Amino acid sequence: MSRFHLVRFVHLMDACIGCGQCTDVCPVEIPLTHIYQRFAVPMQKEFDYKPGMDMTTPPFFGVDLVEEGH
Numbered sequence: 001m002s003r004f005h006l007v008r009f010v011h012l013m014d015a016c017i018g019c020g021q022c023t024d025v026c027p028v029e030i031p032l033t034h035i036y037q038r039f040a041v042p043m044q045k046e047f048d049y050k051p052g053m054d055m056t057t058p059p060f061f062g063v064d065l066v067e068e069g070h
Helices: 001-015 023-026 032-046
Strands: none
Touching: 001 032, 023 032
């Protein structure tokens, strides 16, 4: 079960917009939005990326960081 949450943290680092829906539906009232933002905001600042702001820019982790031919 813990691997699921770690993979989810990585996924949300470039996708979470902080809407709060995950917190709203959590059956044990865990402040998920706050936890996810603690991981997402530093990464988004470091790479100057804002999820959901530009539909033409792919998510950070969706971009191939290795140049072709190398």
